[in-house]
Amino acid sequence: MTLSIPYYCKSVDWDQFMADFPPPPHFSATTGRLAADAMHALQEKRFLDRVADAWQVPFYQRLWGAAGLEPGDVTRLEHIDRIPTFNSDDLKGALASAPPFGDHYKFTRADFGKFPLKIQTSGGTTGMPRPTLFDPIAWEVQAVQAARAFYEQGARPGDVVQITYTNSLANSAWNAFTGLFNWLGCVPVTTGTGIVTPSERKLEYAREWGVDWWFARGEYLGRLAQVAEEMKFDLHQLKTRFLHSYLGPDVEGHFRQKLEEAWGCPVYDNYGSHEIGLIAFEGRERNGKHISEDTVYVQILDTDTGVPVPYGTRGNVVATSLHRSVPPLIRYDLRDLMIMTDREESESGLITRKLSTFLGRADEMVKLRGTNVYPLACQNAVTKDDRTTGDYICVAYHVGEGLGRREEMTVRIERKSAQVDAAALEADMRRELFKDLGVKVDIEIVEAGSLVEHTRLGRDKVRRLLDLRKS
Structure with a gap:
């Protein structure tokens, strides 16, 4: 018997793949600047293909059937609002319906081995992480999305690039590696987080191996700058061309400015998710993030009503993957708060809709005296004050009993050193956060490095909420 x-290498027609999802430099001359009618036609075709895929999946049959939807009800892109949204909680339900991988696929565990598959995970901050399967199309399109961003921000073949995310069950580092290695001709240096490779050694590698640019979270770039200062290591000697990063709700740009001053180069902000990939990226003009519109259809919905909002209005990001059939992801509510603007031609020549600065997580809201407060909204006040390390965490808890029970929040903020007047910093932070949040919060000033147990700075995706309300 011959084993199949x-x-x-034979799982995809790669020439057709590159025509369908142009990598750099072709993207900027093709789907990156399609006219509105042509982009609509492309999105509609791919959207309807994904809807057909979804009708073969038990998860969508159940979700859509409960909403009264039947095959044939969605025949145009404009019909997308007939489809109910879902979120990560619904995916957990799919996993529970058919463990361990869920019933949101067209196949089961028995079909493994018929085509290449990879397991990556999302979540898992408590309990088991949520697995997601990737076939070659899902895997390589996410890599192309990343390569497009890198190229537009200045990456070129031959660049040596340090990746400070760990190549693990989370797929951010893998997306960067695959984009650089498969689609851009760059040389990845996969040092991983500070647990895998100490920050001091990362800086030494960058100097010795001539790292041209970095793929790193904004908070960790700030941590590297602190380490460099402690080592008396001049970051400017590295001649770093740019930093590809994720800056969070840096609404006024204070965080970006500090990083650019420390590193002596531009910092580019980006936005993506585990399942959808790199949804949007800044181009050279750094004026909003270009949506990779041939791979994802983005909507912004009102956080209360779920109705699409006009351009320029804040709301929840709801994304539909136009390339994934393993699994289909149609109207996935990412529960991220952002603003979208209409299509326009940028200085770099791309013509796309754009997303704003990240504005927070809808599922991390704390209700304080009738005001919705998002922990990430504290970043602006904390990072612009030179007396802090930039690290903080919001602690949400209940006070009172019965009808008098209410939510409260304390913001713990690290001071840079013991020489910083804690009382003065506390008073100033109380005032600045009141201006940004619109409601008073308690402030606790703590010592540098004391919050890493909760925030996981330098180890993993940074947390900004310690939720004691469920305790």
């Missing part, structure tokens, strides 16, 4: 192996 699903060789990755």
Whole structure:
């Protein structure tokens, strides 16, 4: 008997793949600047293909059937609002319906080995992480999305690039690596987080190996700058061309400015998710993030009503993957708060809709005396004050009993050193956060490095909420 192996190299018609999802430099001359009618036609075709995929999946049959939807009800892109949204909680339900991988796929565990698959995970801050399967199309399109961003921000073949995320069950580092290695001709240096490779050693590698640019979270770039200062290591000697990063709700740009001053180069902000990939990225003009519109259809919905809001209005990001059939992801509510603007031509020549600065997480809201407060909204006040390390965490808890029970929040903020007057910093933070949040919060000033247990700075995706309300 001859064993049939699903060789990755033969799993996709790669020439057709590159025509469908142009990598750099072709993207900027093709789907990156399609006219509105042509982009609509492309999105509609791919959207309807994904809807057809979804009708073969038990998860969508159940979700859409409960909403009264039947096959044939969605025949145009404009019909997308007939489809109910879902979120990560619904995916947990899909996993529970058919463990361990869920019933949101067209196949089951018995079909493994018929085509290449990879398991990555999302979540898992408590309990088991949520697995997601990737086939070659899902995997490589996410890599192309990343490569497009890198190229527009200045990456070129031959660049040596340090990746400070760990290549693990989370897929951010893998997306960067695959984009650089497969689609851009760059040389990845996969040092991982500070647990895998100490920050001091990362800086030494950058100097010795001539790292041209970095793929890193904004908070960790700030931590590297602190380490460099402690080592008396001049970051400017590295001649870093740019930093590809995720800056969070840096609404006034204070965080970006500090990083650019420390590193002596531009910092580019980006936005993505585990399942959808790199949804949007800044171009050279750094004026809003270009949506990769041939791979994802983005809507902004009102956080209360779920109705689409006009351009320029804040709301929840709801994304539909136009390339994924493993699994289909149609109207996935990411529960991220952002603003979208209409299509326009940028200085770099791209013509896309754009997303704003990240504005917070809808599912991390704390209700304080009738005001919705998002922990990430504290970043602006904390990072612009030179007396802090930039690290903070919001602690949400209940006070009172019965009808008098209410939510409260304390913001713990690290001071840079023991020489910083804690009382003065507390008073100033109380005032600045009141201006940004619109409601008073308690402030606790703590010592540098004391919050890392909760925030996981330098180890993993940074947390800004310690939620004791469920305790």
